[in-house]
Amino acid sequence: MNFSTRLFPLATLAALILGLAGCASSGPDSASARPVLYPNATLSRVGDAQGRMEVNACLSRAQASGLNPSQNTNEVGRRAGEGAAVAGVASVVGALITGRGSEGVLRAGAAGAAVGGSAGAVSGAFHNDRPNGVYRSFVQRCLSEKGFDVIGWN
16 A cells, blocks of 8 residues: 555545534534524514514624624634644654655655644634624624614524
């Protein structure tokens, strides 16, 4: 089994883990959270369906104003790069210490970079879904002006 044949299953596994990490990014502290309305007089008067429509309208208005629900960080790419660099260098140093030839050093460095990059990308995926505070403040103010009270995000 050559080097590229062994690398393919690792890349496939990394892609699968990265996809699962994206699915795990939900809840009140994620960018995909939605405002929760307190059942005040306005919500009681208009009903839940109209309340959801007003929430959707405020979410759309925030995005139309140029705001994004998530902070645009490049956490996945940054952590993948860090992981690839650290693991690649560590693998090369390990290969040099054990006295491998130049081809062995290059293979060890490439394998280390692939594993480190995959691990870094997975780590970045778990840290990339941060809510944008300005976006949330905009939506909460929009709803407040319509008479709704936001008690949290879920």
